[in-house]
Amino acid sequence: MPLPPVIDDRPAEGIFRVHRDVFRDAALFEREMRTFFAGHWVFVGHASQVPAPHDYLTLRLAGQPLVLMRDGAGRLHCVHNSCRHKGAMVVHHRRGNRRTHVCAYHGWSYGSNGANIAIKAEAQGGYTAAFGAECHDLVPVARFAEYRGFLFASLSADVPPLEEYLGDARVFIDMAVDQAEQGLELVPGSVTYSYQGNWKLQLENSTDAYHFTSTHPSYLRLLERRARMPGRADVEKAIWQAEKKQEETMGSFGFPNGHALVWTTTPQQNHPLFPQLPQLRSRVGDTRADWMLRTRQLNIFPNLQIASNAALQMRVITPLAVDRTEITSYCLAPVGESPERRRQRLRQYEDFFNPSGLATPDDTVTYEDCQRGFASGDIEWQQGYMRGMQRVVRGADAHAAELGITPDTSVSGSFEMSDETVFHALYRHWASRMEAAA
Numbered sequence: 001m002p003l004p005p006v007i008d009d010r011p012a013e014g015i016f017r018v019h020r021d022v023f024r025d026a027a028l029f030e031r032e033m034r035t036f037f038a039g040h041w042v043f044v045g046h047a048s049q050v051p052a053p054h055d056y057l058t059l060r061l062a063g064q065p066l067v068l069m070r071d072g073a074g075r076l077h078c079v080h081n082s083c084r085h086k087g088a089m090v091v092h093h094r095r096g097n098r099r100t101h102v103c104a105y106h107g108w109s110y111g112s113n114g115a116n117i118a119i120k121a122e123a124q125g126g127y128t129a130a131f132g133a134e135c136h137d138l139v140p141v142a143r144f145a146e147y148r149g150f151l152f153a154s155l156s157a158d159v160p161p162l163e164e165y166l167g168d169a170r171v172f173i174d175m176a177v178d179q180a181e182q183g184l185e186l187v188p189g190s191v192t193y194s195y196q197g198n199w200k201l202q203l204e205n206s207t208d209a210y211h212f213t214s215t216h217p218s219y220l221r222l223l224e225r226r227a228r229m230p231g232r233a234d235v236e237k238a239i240w241q242a243e244k245k246q247e248e249t250m251g252s253f254g255f256p257n258g259h260a261l262v263w264t265t266t267p268q269q270n271h272p273l274f275p276q277l278p279q280l281r282s283r284v285g286d287t288r289a290d291w292m293l294r295t296r297q298l299n300i301f302p303n304l305q306i307a308s309n310a311a312l313q314m315r316v317i318t319p320l321a322v323d324r325t326e327i328t329s330y331c332l333a334p335v336g337e338s339p340e341r342r343r344q345r346l347r348q349y350e351d352f353f354n355p356s357g358l359a360t361p362d363d364t365v366t367y368e369d370c371q372r373g374f375a376s377g378d379i380e381w382q383q384g385y386m387r388g389m390q391r392v393v394r395g396a397d398a399h400a401a402e403l404g405i406t407p408d409t410s411v412s413g414s415f416e417m418s419d420e421t422v423f424h425a426l427y428r429h430w431a432s433r434m435e436a437a438a
Ligand code: FES
Pocket: 083, 084, 085, 086, 087, 088, 103, 104, 105, 106, 107, 108
C-alpha cells in the first residue's frame, strides 16, 4: 500500500505540516514497527550494562526477545532469546552473569557467546547426520554494532553500516563520551515509566524548546527562587538566565536518517565542566570543549535520546501501541568520577528528569493530553512545524562549520525563536523510509 499523504513538505512555499494520523493511525503504527523497529538500526544498550565477561542483559526489540551478552573473551553478542530446539526463551532474568545458559525445557545449553555447547543425551538420541549438520547456536540478530559504547542492532541485514547511519550526529555522541577521560558508564539503576500517547511525542518533545516556558512554569519558578537564595548562584541560575536572553542562544541541526540536535548556550562558568575546561581544550580542541559546555539535546532516530546539560541523561523509547509508549531513563556519568561529584550529578539528574523529577511529569501529562486531543477526527493537520522556517539554512551554518559537520539543515537564533524545523529531519526520514517500505 502506498503511504497516504501525511507529511506535507513544501519548503519552497514555506510549508511543513504533519497529519495527525501519524500519531493516531494503528495501521501506520504497525508499518512504523516493521520499517524502523524490526527493519533498521535501533539502540539496544550501552556496553557498560554488560561490563564483565559472561554478563548478559535481556531486552525486547519490536516485540522480539533478545539477549545482549559478553563472552569470556570480552566480545559482545546480540542473539535471539529463543532456544533452537523448540523455541523456549533461554534467558529469563533482566540481567546477570553466567558462563552457560541452560534451556529449562529440554536442557540444551549455550555458552556466553550464544554457541550451543550441549544437546542433552545427544549420543543416545538416534539423530540423523542431517540434524548433526545443522547449526544449533542461538541466532544472532542480522546486524549488531557498537559506536563508542552505544550498542545498536538491526533485525534486517539490509541496512548501511552503523557509522554511516549515524553520520555527523556521531560528533555529539563523541562530545558526550569525550567529557570523561576514561569514558562514560551508566549509573546503576534505571527508571521505566509509560504514557498513553504516541512514541514520537517523546521524540519531538526533547528537541522542542517552544514548550519549555509554558509547560514547566512551576519548575521555572523554583529555579527563580533558588537563584535568589544565598549561595545558590549555580547551574539553575545559569539555565534560568539563559532562557531570558534575547541574543543568539540556541540553534538546531537536522541530519540525514532522522537524527537531530538542539543546542543552547549557558554561561560557561556555571557549567559543572567549567573547572576542567583547560584540560578538555587540550584533549579535544577549543571548539569541541566549548561545545561541551552548551546544553545539547540529541535524538538518534528512532529510540535514543541523550540530554547533556548539568547532568547527562539517556532515554530509550519503546513504542507499545499507537497510543502507548514506554520510556526507560538512565543517568550517564564519567568513569572514575569522585563520589562527591557523582552525588552532585545524581541530585541534578533527579531534579529535572523521571516521574519523580520536577519537569518530566509535566511533559508526560502533556503527551496524554495531545493524544486525547487527536480524537478530534475532523482536524487533520498539525501547525507545530513552522517556527524558524524563515531562518533555515540548507546544509551547515557557522555553528556547524566550526564543528566540521554537514547537517541537512541548520538554524540559530534567540531562545524565543524556539525553532520547530528541527522536527523536519525526523519526518523527512520517516516519510522516505515508510514509502520505500511500501
Ligand atoms: S526448547 Fe530448549 S531444550 Fe527444548
